[in-house]
Amino acid sequence: xxxxxxxxxxxxxxxxxxxxxxxxxxxxxxxxxxxxxxxxxxxxxxxxxxxxxxxxxxxxxxxxxxxxxxxxxxxxxxxxxxxxxxxxxxxxxxxxxxxxxxxxxxxx
Amino acid sequence: xxxxxxxxxxxxxxxxxxxxxxxxxxxxxxxxxxxxxxxxxxxxxxxxxxxxxxxxxxxxxxxxxxxxxxxxxxxxxxxxxxxxxxxxxxxxxxxxxxxxxxxxxxxxxxxxxxxxxxxx
Numbered sequence: 001x002x003x004x005x006x007x008x009x010x011x012x013x014x015x016x017x018x019x020x021x022x023x024x025x026x027x028x029x030x031x032x033x034x035x036x037x038x039x040x041x042x043x044x045x046x047x048x049x050x051x052x053x054x055x056x057x058x059x060x061x062x063x064x065x066x067x068x069x070x071x072x073x074x075x076x077x078x079x080x081x082x083x084x085x086x087x088x089x090x091x092x093x094x095x096x097x098x099x100x101x102x103x104x105x106x107x108x
Numbered sequence: 109x110x111x112x113x114x115x116x117x118x119x120x121x122x123x124x125x126x127x128x129x130x131x132x133x134x135x136x137x138x139x140x141x142x143x144x145x146x147x148x149x150x151x152x153x154x155x156x157x158x159x160x161x162x163x164x165x166x167x168x169x170x171x172x173x174x175x176x177x178x179x180x181x182x183x184x185x186x187x188x189x190x191x192x193x194x195x196x197x198x199x200x201x202x203x204x205x206x207x208x209x210x211x212x213x214x215x216x217x218x219x220x221x222x223x224x225x226x227x228x
Contacts, residue, residue: 046216100149
């Protein structure tokens with residue numbers, strides 16, 4: 001079965017503290033994973049993807065096939081990072097399956 | 109990268125009526141996707157709309173309830189039929205296209221701003 005889980009519905013951290021948003025997936029094929037972000041009153045947009053191995057706005061995510069995880073990390077949280085974060089899996093049929101989302105709140 | 113416009117952005121409808129949501133893309137795309145986001149929930153894929161063929165529906169969604177049209181490569185509509193309060197959701201159109209950070213081999217999903225539907 002194809003599935004994406006995000007165990008934390010809500011995560012609050014203080015400004016400057018490290019952030020880790022957890023994501024686990026279930027997929028029988030070779031996974032292609034993404035993190036999408038939705039800031040307040042904006043549309044959903046791509047934050048980063050595992051195949052690019054990039055750092056965007058200080059965020060990184062490493063695919064761990066052994067643990068079937070794709071956790072999103074940032075060493076020092078900023079207030080502007082407050083948003084809804086969705087982990088997503090692209091299937092072989094080009095569909096994108098989304099996790100339930102984690103609402104990140106950065107406390108000043 | 110694709111720019112997607114959805115209409116209407118929101119609507120309040122009476123139960124038993126139908127609403128058609130339009131999705132316009134500024135470039136030609138092969139596949140368009142319709143998602144539903146119920147209050148407090150994540151995005152759930154309703155169907156994939158291909159030009160020139162019938163839409164492919166996900167488990168739990170049927171054509172009679174959510175008929176889809178795809179007359180060309182830049183436009184699609186989703187109709188929510190015979191609405192009930194349980195259909196109150198945000199409905200999103202999505203396409204895959206090359207993004208600003210993508211090379212020709214990689215694409216990313218782009219989303220419309222969504223249609224917030226309330227059924228009373």
